[in-house]
Amino acid sequence: MSxxxxxxxxxxxxxxxxxxxTLMSALxxxxxxxxxxxxxxxxxAEFERCLREIAGRPSELYFCKRLTEECGGAxxxxxxxxxxxxxxxxxxxxxGQALLTKRMGKTRVIAExxxxxxxxxxxxxxxxxxxxxxxxxxxxxxxxxxxxxxxxKLLGAKVVPVESGQRTLKDATNEAMRxxxxxxxxxxxxxxxxxxxxxxxxxxxxxxxxxxxxxxQQMLDVAGKLPNVVVACVGGGSNAAGIFAPMIDDKDVQMVxxxxxxxxxxxxxxxxxxxxxxxxxxxxxxxxxLQDGDGQTAEVHSVSAGLDxxxxxxxxxxxxxxxxxRYTSCSDxxxxxxxxxxSRTEGIIPALESSHAVSEALKIAPTLPKxxxxxxxxxxxxxxxxxxxxxxxxxxx
Amino acid sequence: MKDNRIINAFAELKSAGKKTLLPFFTAGYPDVETTGGILxxxxxxxxxxxxxxxxxxxxxxxxxxxQASYSAALxxxxxxxxxxxxxxxxxAEGGQLGLLMMxxxxxxxxxxxxxxxxxxxxxxxxxxxxxxxxxxxxxAFAPLAEASGLCNVMLIAPTTPExxxxxxxxxxxxFVYYISVSGITGERTKLPPETVAAVAELKTHTDTPVCxxxxxxxxxxxxxxxxxxxxxxVGSAFIHRINDAVAANAPxxxxxxxxxxxxxxxxxxLA
Numbered sequence: 001m002s003x004x005x006x007x008x009x010x011x012x013x014x015x016x017x018x019x020x021x022t023l024m025s026a027l028x029x030x031x032x033x034x035x036x037x038x039x040x041x042x043x044x045a046e047f048e049r050c051l052r053e054i055a056g057r058p059s060e061l062y063f064c065k066r067l068t069e070e071c072g073g074a075x076x077x078x079x080x081x082x083x084x085x086x087x088x089x090x091x092x093x094x095x096g097q098a099l100l101t102k103r104m105g106k107t108r109v110i111a112e113x114x115x116x117x118x119x120x121x122x123x124x125x126x127x128x129x130x131x132x133x134x135x136x137x138x139x140x141x142x143x144x145x146x147x148x149x150x151x152x153k154l155l156g157a158k159v160v161p162v163e164s165g166q167r168t169l170k171d172a173t174n175e176a177m178r179x180x181x182x183x184x185x186x187x188x189x190x191x192x193x194x195x196x197x198x199x200x201x202x203x204x205x206x207x208x209x210x211x212x213x214x215x216x217q218q219m220l221d222v223a224g225k226l227p228n229v230v231v232a233c234v235g236g237g238s239n240a241a242g243i244f245a246p247m248i249d250d251k252d253v254q255m256v257x258x259x260x261x262x263x264x265x266x267x268x269x270x271x272x273x274x275x276x277x278x279x280x281x282x283x284x285x286x287x288x289x290l291q292d293g294d295g296q297t298a299e300v301h302s303v304s305a306g307l308d309x310x311x312x313x314x315x316x317x318x319x320x321x322x323x324x325x326r327y328t329s330c331s332d333x334x335x336x337x338x339x340x341x342x343s344r345t346e347g348i349i350p351a352l353e354s355s356h357a358v359s360e361a362l363k364i365a366p367t368l369p370k371x372x373x374x375x376x377x378x379x380x381x382x383x384x385x386x387x388x389x390x391x392x393x394x395x396x397x
Numbered sequence: 398m399k400d401n402r403i404i405n406a407f408a409e410l411k412s413a414g415k416k417t418l419l420p421f422f423t424a425g426y427p428d429v430e431t432t433g434g435i436l437x438x439x440x441x442x443x444x445x446x447x448x449x450x451x452x453x454x455x456x457x458x459x460x461x462x463x464q465a466s467y468s469a470a471l472x473x474x475x476x477x478x479x480x481x482x483x484x485x486x487x488x489a490e491g492g493q494l495g496l497l498m499m500x501x502x503x504x505x506x507x508x509x510x511x512x513x514x515x516x517x518x519x520x521x522x523x524x525x526x527x528x529x530x531x532x533x534x535x536x537a538f539a540p541l542a543e544a545s546g547l548c549n550v551m552l553i554a555p556t557t558p559e560x561x562x563x564x565x566x567x568x569x570x571x572f573v574y575y576i577s578v579s580g581i582t583g584e585r586t587k588l589p590p591e592t593v594a595a596v597a598e599l600k601t602h603t604d605t606p607v608c609x610x611x612x613x614x615x616x617x618x619x620x621x622x623x624x625x626x627x628x629x630x631v632g633s634a635f636i637h638r639i640n641d642a643v644a645a646n647a648p649x650x651x652x653x654x655x656x657x658x659x660x661x662x663x664x665x666x667l668a
Binding site for chain 1: 453454455456457458460461464468471476477501502503504505506507508528529530531532533534551552553554555556557558561565576578579580581
């Protein structure tokens with residue numbers, strides 16, 4: 001299978017465990033425990049129960065009738081991850097990792113968050129399982145995502161503001177890793193994407209594959225065939241990995257990952273490492289990163305806090321180099337236009353992150369015949385972004 | 398490895414029955430000239446081996462003190478090339494300290510691992526500590542360091558299982574860096590009580606010198622760790638000293654002198 005991983009945690013040449021020695025025993029423990037759990041039918045049964053009863057899975061497959069008519073090409077379908085409890089795909093992963101936390105006998109979880117979706121999903125899972133929870137969040141993101149900050153607190157989590165660096169997702173990740181170094185004995189780090197050191201990229205992908213497994217079957221049930229193109233937005237890459245991986249061996253299914261093109265494609269103005277970055281090491285794995293010639297992490301920008309990250313999961317780097325997935329980007333403006341379009345044609349306000357995937361699908365669909373299918377992973381809903389959207393629209397006038 | 402200043406220094410210390418202080422400085426903080434001045438000054442005060450932290454945008458093993466100094470150095474325009482040049486000048490001026498660069502693998506990888514080792518050795522560096530290249534990932538890198546005549550110092554944490562500790566000590570060259578606490582760098586007033594025993598235990602398995610770092614900031618803790626260890630590594634306490642001087646707008650000579658004074662206080666009990 002093309003998404004196999006080596007014993008040492010490499011996807012092709014990408015991945016690995018580039019972390020301080022202090023974290024190695026926690027990572028080795030996690031690797032052992034995850035492998036054992038994932039081979040345990042009881043764990044699977046419990047995870048599936050959580051996905052059903054807590055996350056509200058399976059999420060619907062939705063045909064965009066009016067949007068398809070407007071585009072005048074391929075049929076556009078949405079995988080409705082925005083309908084999940086807490087509003088995005090993030091809950092799939094946090095429920096899995098919270099279950100694993102209980103299995104390891106740990107009592108506290110920590111997480112990093114950008115848009116706050118992963119923080120809310122972690123706080124939710126922590127509440128469900130009675131775990132102590134701290135979420136690290138850059139102060140710039142705290143400003144942009146005030147509603148999610150409040151939700152996390154309401155759910156009983158402590159939100160730790162991070163003042164270092166650009167005060168966004170990358171810096172929150174640094175702080176979470178630092179915290180984990182001194183707390184791993186009783187604490188599990190619920191990393192929110194397919195990034196970081198092994199086994200996180202593998203584990204998070206596995207917890208998110210419910211998206212693609214369901215979508216694949218739903219397409220067969222509804223349309224009698226698989227989609228021609230699957231489109232997903234890529235920040236760290238967890239929703240994309242979750243929908244891509246179960247169809248990666250379906251060779252006729254094209255896959256497109258959409259990164260944040262931000263204001264321009266100049267370094268510092270976007271968050272598109274797969275589109276224009278280079279090989280590098282960040283947060284424990286070798287993948288594509290945005291950095292300067294000295295290896296210093298570059299500044300990044302995106303209208304969406306969840307994509308505002310200079311790295312990407314190592315499996316995506318492999319998929320890029322094997323040409324299994326095409327990676328591209330869309331600008332802040334294009335994402336906003338797509339957000340408005342989906343809102344007005346289908347009554348669905350997508351998250352700014354997911355709007356990047358919608359934008360690319362709107363470019364692809366008109367170029368394809370009407371009997372073809374474009375499937376968008378609608379990874380989250382836009383409620384959290386409404387303040388930000390209001391500000392942007394006010395500036396546009 | 399012959400004629401490596403770090404290996405030679407430990408051999409001399411051993412035959413003299415002495416332990417040593419390994420100061421850590423952020424290279425290029427507050428500026429490259431000050432770091433150069435500090436190297437010459439501390440050499441006169443009896444330091445044999447010194448660590449230079451290469452500023453990095455995302456140092457996950459470092460606490461707020463070192464992290465802030467890294468950011469300040471980068472904001473002031475420090476580059477890898479300027480730091481190699483500083484070491485080269487220090488050697489040209491006759492400096493004989495054993496010099497280690499503590500550098501993230503992000504930086505090494507970007508430069509090219511082999512090219513980095515060659516450039517560092519050529520500038521006059523004697524060893525590397527790559528804190529995010531643990532055993533399991535370091536196997537391809539160690540021969541490159543050795544080929545350039547550089548020690549590759551590896552780290553052991555309190556969380557490292559016993560058999561892994563012994564294996565790391567076997568692979569580490571120059572010395573073994575024993576991290577005293579599970580966590581990030583920074584000053585602490587007391588060492589965990591089990592540190593000395595753990596180092597003593599490790600030393601029964603290896604002839605490679607063992608130095609202890611993280612959380613050491615006063616003469617008492619230096620003496621304490623050196624009951625078992627061959628050296629005490631002190632970092633954040635020096636950065637604090639520099640911060641205070643920078644905040645008071647002290648001239649370069651005064652920063653160097655303030656740092657030197659702390660070096661003398663910390664090294665005195667080991668004389």
